[in-house]
Amino acid sequence: xxxxxxxxxxxxxxxxxxxxxxxxxxxxxxxxxxxxxxxxxxxxxxxxxxxxxxxxxxxxxxxxxxxxxxxxxxxxxxxxxxxxxxxxxxxxxxxxxxxxxxxxxxxxxxxxxxxxxxxxxxxxxxxxxxxxxxxxxxxxxxxxxxxxxxxxxxxxxxxxxxxxxxxxxxxxxxxxxxxxxxxxxxxxxxxxxxxxxxxxxxxxxxxxxxxxxxxxxxxxxxxxxxxxxxxxxxxxxxxxxxxxxxxxxxxxxxxxxxxxxxxxxxxxxxxxxxxxxxxxxxxxxxxxxxxxxxxxxxxxxxxxxxxxxxxxxxxxxxxxxxxxxxxxxxxxxxxxxxxxxxxxxxxxxxxxxxxxxxxxxxxxxxxxxxxxxxxxxxxxxxxxxxxxxxxxxxxxxxxxxxxxxxxxxxxxxxxxxxxxxxxxxxxxxxxxxxxxxxxxxxxxxxxxxxxxxxxxxxxxxxxxxxxxxxxxxxxxxxxxxxxxxxxxxxxxxxxxxxxxxxxxxxxxxxxxxxxxxxxxxxxxxxxxxxxxxxxxxxxxxxxxxxxxxxxxxxxxxxxxxxxxxxxxxxxxxxxxxxxxxxxxxxxxxxxxxxxxxxxxxxxxxxxxxxxxxxxxxxxxxxxxxxxxxxxxxxxxxxxxxxxxxxx
Amino acid sequence: xxxxxxxxxxxxxxxxxxxxxxxxxxxxxxxxxxxxxxxxxxxxxxxxxxxxxxxxxxxxxxxxxxxxxxxxxxxxxxxxxxxxxxxxxxxxxxxxxxxxxxxxxxxxxxxxxxxxxxxxxxxxxxxxxxxxxxxxxxxxxxxxxxxxxxxxxxxxxxxxxxxxxxxxxxxxxxxxxxxxxxxxxxxxxxxxxxxxxxxxxxxxxxxxxxxxxxxxxxxxxxxxxx
Numbered sequence: 001x002x003x004x005x006x007x008x009x010x011x012x013x014x015x016x017x018x019x020x021x022x023x024x025x026x027x028x029x030x031x032x033x034x035x036x037x038x039x040x041x042x043x044x045x046x047x048x049x050x051x052x053x054x055x056x057x058x059x060x061x062x063x064x065x066x067x068x069x070x071x072x073x074x075x076x077x078x079x080x081x082x083x084x085x086x087x088x089x090x091x092x093x094x095x096x097x098x099x100x101x102x103x104x105x106x107x108x109x110x111x112x113x114x115x116x117x118x119x120x121x122x123x124x125x126x127x128x129x130x131x132x133x134x135x136x137x138x139x140x141x142x143x144x145x146x147x148x149x150x151x152x153x154x155x156x157x158x159x160x161x162x163x164x165x166x167x168x169x170x171x172x173x174x175x176x177x178x179x180x181x182x183x184x185x186x187x188x189x190x191x192x193x194x195x196x197x198x199x200x201x202x203x204x205x206x207x208x209x210x211x212x213x214x215x216x217x218x219x220x221x222x223x224x225x226x227x228x229x230x231x232x233x234x235x236x237x238x239x240x241x242x243x244x245x246x247x248x249x250x251x252x253x254x255x256x257x258x259x260x261x262x263x264x265x266x267x268x269x270x271x272x273x274x275x276x277x278x279x280x281x282x283x284x285x286x287x288x289x290x291x292x293x294x295x296x297x298x299x300x301x302x303x304x305x306x307x308x309x310x311x312x313x314x315x316x317x318x319x320x321x322x323x324x325x326x327x328x329x330x331x332x333x334x335x336x337x338x339x340x341x342x343x344x345x346x347x348x349x350x351x352x353x354x355x356x357x358x359x360x361x362x363x364x365x366x367x368x369x370x371x372x373x374x375x376x377x378x379x380x381x382x383x384x385x386x387x388x389x390x391x392x393x394x395x396x397x398x399x400x401x402x403x404x405x406x407x408x409x410x411x412x413x414x415x416x417x418x419x420x421x422x423x424x425x426x427x428x429x430x431x432x433x434x435x436x437x438x439x440x441x442x443x444x445x446x447x448x449x450x451x452x453x454x455x456x457x458x459x460x461x462x463x464x465x466x467x468x469x470x471x472x473x474x475x476x477x478x479x480x481x482x483x484x485x486x487x488x489x490x491x492x493x494x495x496x497x498x499x500x501x502x503x504x505x506x507x508x509x510x511x512x513x514x515x516x517x518x519x520x521x522x523x524x525x526x527x528x529x530x531x532x533x534x535x536x537x538x539x540x541x542x543x544x545x546x547x548x549x550x551x552x553x554x555x556x557x558x559x560x561x562x563x564x565x566x567x568x569x570x571x572x573x574x575x576x577x578x579x580x581x582x583x584x585x586x587x588x589x590x591x592x593x594x595x596x597x598x599x600x601x602x603x604x605x606x607x608x609x610x611x612x613x614x615x616x617x618x619x620x621x622x623x624x625x626x627x628x629x630x631x632x633x634x635x636x637x638x639x640x641x642x643x644x645x646x647x
Numbered sequence: 648x649x650x651x652x653x654x655x656x657x658x659x660x661x662x663x664x665x666x667x668x669x670x671x672x673x674x675x676x677x678x679x680x681x682x683x684x685x686x687x688x689x690x691x692x693x694x695x696x697x698x699x700x701x702x703x704x705x706x707x708x709x710x711x712x713x714x715x716x717x718x719x720x721x722x723x724x725x726x727x728x729x730x731x732x733x734x735x736x737x738x739x740x741x742x743x744x745x746x747x748x749x750x751x752x753x754x755x756x757x758x759x760x761x762x763x764x765x766x767x768x769x770x771x772x773x774x775x776x777x778x779x780x781x782x783x784x785x786x787x788x789x790x791x792x793x794x795x796x797x798x799x800x801x802x803x804x805x806x807x808x809x810x811x812x813x814x815x816x817x818x819x820x821x822x823x824x825x826x827x828x829x830x831x832x833x834x835x836x837x838x839x840x841x842x843x844x845x846x847x848x849x850x851x852x853x854x855x856x857x858x859x860x861x862x863x864x865x866x867x868x869x870x871x872x873x
Contacts, residue, residue: 489845578814586683588782589699589726593811595749601814620681624697632696632728634737637744 012191013233013503015314016051016065017286018256018271019243021221021231022177022185030326031068031081035217035233035241037189039077039121039133039597040176043070045330053085057294065322070121077133079121087115088311092300098148099159108146108160110300112208114311115140123175136431141167143205165205169197171212183223190485191235207397208303213237237261243271250276252284263315264292275324282326287319294318308640318381335399336370336431337439341408344425348445350385351461353411360392360406364440366429374431378405382425382444385411389428405429413465421446436466438643445542452522452537456558456568459522459537460646461553463545466525467503470542471549473529477504492583494552496576499615500606501546506612509539538608540568549573557606558642559629569608569622571643576603590623592631592641651790666694666712666727673706673721698727701785717796724782725789725805735833741804748811781812787822799829819854820846820858831862840866 013019015032022040030041031049041047047070054062065085071078089111096108116139144164151159190534195212207344214238223229227246233238243256259266269291275284294317298306306315311437316335342364348358366376374397379389392408407427425444429435452458478485481500488496512533527540534542544554553573560566570590576583578593578601585591591603606622607615626641634643666674668688675690676685678699685701688708694700701724702708710717712731717730733741786809794802806826810817817823823846830839843863851859 200693229676366743578812581812585680587678587699588812589697590681591812593748601811623681627728631744634740636747 005147010155012215012235012237012239012310013241014258014260014310016053016271016288016320017284017324018254018273018392019219019227019231019233019241020245020246020254021219021223021243022179030070030079031066032118032139032270033081033121033135035189035219036121036175037122037133037135037173037217038131038177038187038188039135040131040175040177041070041072041077041079043072043077045328046071046333047079048233048328049324049326051085051322051324053320055318055320075125077123080118081121082118082490083116086117088314088316089113090316091302092303094145094300098146098158106160108148110145110363111142114143114210114227115142118146125438127180132175134172137171139169139171139210140264141169141209143167143202143208145204147204148541163204164200165200165202166336167198167200167205168197168208169212170219171195175217182568185221185374186224187217187219189217191217191237195517201509221272221407224312229468233262236330238396250278252277252282253361254286260310260313260559262310263290267291280328282324282328284322284324284326285321287321288313288317289319290317303435316417318410334370334373336368336374337376337429337436337437338367338369339427339429339440340365340367340402342427342440342442342581344442344444347445348382348409348411349449349453349458349461350383350411350415350417351449351451351465352453352458353415353461355458355461356409358408360408362405362407362425362427362442364427364429366395366397366405366438367402368399370431371399373398376403376405377430378407379428379430379436380407380409382409382446383423384417384421385409385415385423385446417446417448419448420451424599448528450521450523454566456556456566456642459541459544459556460522460644462522462537462541463548463646466545467549467583468641469526470545470626473525474546474550477501489583491576491580492574494572495584495605496578497550498547498552498572498574501550502543502607502615502618505529505543506618509534509536509612511539511610511612527628536568536610539612540570543607543609543628544570544572548646551643553647555604555643555645557626557630558644559625559635560640560642567625568605569610571604571606574603575606577601588639589627590619592626648802666698666710666730668692668694668700668708669711669716670707670709672708674703675706676701677702694727696728700725700727701789717784717793717798719789719792721788722781722785722786723792724785724837725793729790729793729801730798730807731801732798733804735800735835737798738803738833739835739838741800742807742835745807745811745838783809783816784819786813787816787819791825794829795827799833805831818849820849820851821862823849824855824858826863831866836866836869840870 013035015034017032019035022540030043031046049068051065053065054060066081066083068079068081092110093107093108097105098108099105116137119137121133121134121135123131144162146160146162147502148158149161149311151157171192172194173190174193175187178186191213192212200206200209217233217235219231219233221229221231227248229241229245232240238261240261241256241258243254245254252275256541257267258269260268270289271286273286293535298388342362344362346359346361348361361410364378368374377394381389390408390410392406395403395405397403423444423446425442426439427442428439430436434464467481476498478497485493485496504551510533512535522541523534524537525545528542544556547554548577555571557569557571574584581588581591581603591605592606593601596602605619606626607618608621608625609618611618611621629635630641669690671690675688675696677688678685680697688700691855694710700708700719702719702721704721706721708719710719712730787806788801790806790809791807801828823842827839827842827846830842840863843856843859847859
């Protein structure tokens with residue numbers, strides 16, 4: 001027998017669902033190793049698929065073509081497929097016959113069965129544009145032939161024997177995908193790059209093995225709109241496929257025309273496909289229609305001469321109808337937004353426990369990568385501060401939009417931290433489910449409890465934090481002076497309470513600058529009283545806290561330019577109206593008139609808390625400074641002096 | 648440039664000033680700084696910026712400062728700090744400060760005013776009656792003296808402070824019209840209009856009413872033309 005090299009090739013680019021390019025939204029092509037050697041697919045987590053179909057070869061023969069599954073692990077993509085229906089069996093009369101019992105002639109037969117049994121795919125996505133992978137497939141060839149063998153003995157006689165051999169081989173191909181942008185995508189893959197096969201030992205089967213001629217696939221897609229995408233796939237064997245695919249409102253369609261170098265006519269057939277998909281499943285009905293007459297019979301010699309070039313697509317293949325089903329199972333929800341970056345715009349001062357509810361401490365840049373309008377909920381969790389994620393108000397993002405989202409924070413009011421610590425803030429953006437779509441971690445400096453940002457308005461946090469201590473302290477002092485207070489007219493009660501509290505408060509205090517010689521360290525009232533001293537911030541905070549704790553309105557006066565050093569003292573509301581001023585002083589320059597919420601004038605007096613002699617002296621010193629810098633020099637109007645109400 | 652201008656405005660007040668009382672006639676007193684006591688002013692008494700000077704009936708005093716002499720007539724009271732030359736820009740700044748102070752406090756946060764006041768016997772306090780004294784009027788007279796001595800801008804500022812500290816002093820139309828006219832004269836039409844409209848609510852004489860209406864019309868015309 002002459003050993004000819006038959007053109008029985010392993011699968012090249014033909015797929016039963018047609019060619020779909022690199023479209024991520026479509027699940028089905030993931031198992032189509034014939035055109036997807038790079039194992040590129042859009043499944044986010046798990047994918048399971050099957051193809052079941054029927055071939056119209058006179059009768060209708062149905063079979064399960066394949067079962068496949070895929071898994072994505074970060075940038076790694078894995079897939080496997082089992083292909084029981086990828087086989088073609090040829091049964092021939094070899095042309096030889098044997099006469100049995102001188103009367104019966106029996107033809108000898110040959111049976112060749114070509115199968116692709118299973119395949120495995122792996123790929124790695126280097127970035128948004130570049131993906132590379134490989135597909136490994138296992139093929140089996142069963143050769144079986146009846147032959148006549150002479151038996152030499154006393155008499156020569158012939159016997160009919162069956163010889164058979166199984167030849168397996170592995171086929172490895174590589175593929176590379178380049179996604180230039182949403183509109184243009186390219187792929188290059190090998191055909192029969194690596195073959196590892198068993199040796200064929202029986203001479204009769206020589207030349208019937210599947211050919212492993214090397215080649216390449218070149219593919220390009222132009223996708224101007226979701227509904228119209230165009231793909232061209234060219235094989236170096238001079239075959240090609242042209243297809244158009246698209247989707248709208250979940251409906252998908254594909255139409256592939258293929259030119260097969262080994263078949264006639266020039267366009268050998270069409271593969272139309274329609275289907276419907278959701279995020280969970282995909283169903284696709286496709287068909288293969290050949291334009292040439294299908295061969296059901298051929299002689300062994302013709303087969304020997306022409307061969308076939310593809311197991312499921314050759315001149316002996318019949319029209320088919322194929323139902324493809326895929327499930328897109330995800331243990332993690334589909335990512336709809338991406339958190340590009342986060343900028344921390346404010347240092348975190350734990351004492352300002354509710355400040356970051358009004359003023360975000362960080363801003364993140366979020367992009368909607370889905371095709372739908374989404375509500376993004378930003379949230380943050382800071383190690384050591386918050387046990388739960390702190391959510392910020394949701395923000396609506398149109399598809400493709402990028403937006404800046406604020407991150408707000410609530411610090412537990414009992415949170416304690418002795419010294420500044422470098423912590424980590426985890427920023428999340430969440431859309432529909434409870435699991436975040438994206439997260440980003442940034443280092444964040446958490447200042448100590450006594451740290452202050454230098455903004456006088458924020459001293460109110462120090463004033464209010466120890467308010468229980470201040471209340472007990474103030475009540476105790478006022479209780480000891482109950483007899484004096486009881487004799488006073490109610491109108492001047494506030495003034496005298498303030499005076500008594502100050503005189504008691506300053507008795508044992510001395511002025512001391514910050515321990516760290518900076519303006520960023522402020523003591524809480526309890527610390528000031530226990531340590532028996534403090535600087536202007538500490539003393540103003542402590543005195544204001546004592547007054548506020550018994551319902552006396554206070555304000556801090558921020559002298560922004562006092563040489564190089566800023567200064568703070570206290571104003572308090574006597575609740576007297578201007579005509580009652582003489583109850584506390586005959587000097588009308590010793591008080592300041594402010595309107596209350598109702599628009600009524602009330603007398604406020606400035607107290608210099610660092611003047612630790614007595615109330616009258618502190619009042620006088622406070623007045624002199626206030627009149628000079630805030631009033632006469634127009635400091636209030638020029639912004640050099642600011643009155644900041646504690647509440 | 649803005650900073651530079653602001654600095655220029657404050658130059659006069661930054662320079663140490665010396666005031667001396669001269670040509671004293673009758674009952675002239677001064678109150679030093681935060682003191683509660685009035686003391687007699689004698690010829691050559693040195694006065695400081697935070698002092699106050701007050702004249703009695705048929706009394707007067709002149710205050711000398713760096714060659715300038717300011718005369719204060721009878722029944723007048725002025726703060727020494729107000730004896731200063733101000734520019735119209737400074738006056739505007741001072742008026743802005745007035746507006747700032749007079750704007751009702753708006754605070755959305757919970758007010759810490761207590762509902763129960765420790766030791767107070769609300770409603771049981773001694774009912775003190777407050778008598779309106781004439782110090783507010785003396786201050787307004789003092790403000791007018793400043794204007795008459797050419798310190799018109801500071802006279803308005805001093806008058807405004809007086810209105811705040813002595814609310815009853817706002818009820819005298821003649822003073823109000825006098826200081827509103829200064830605003831008009833200085834071209835501060837919007838500020839003057841506000842004053843005239845407020846004055847119109849007072850009990851005015853026929854002449855005062857005519858004057859206020861005429862000024863209001865005149866300003867309205869000017870503002871419309873702008």
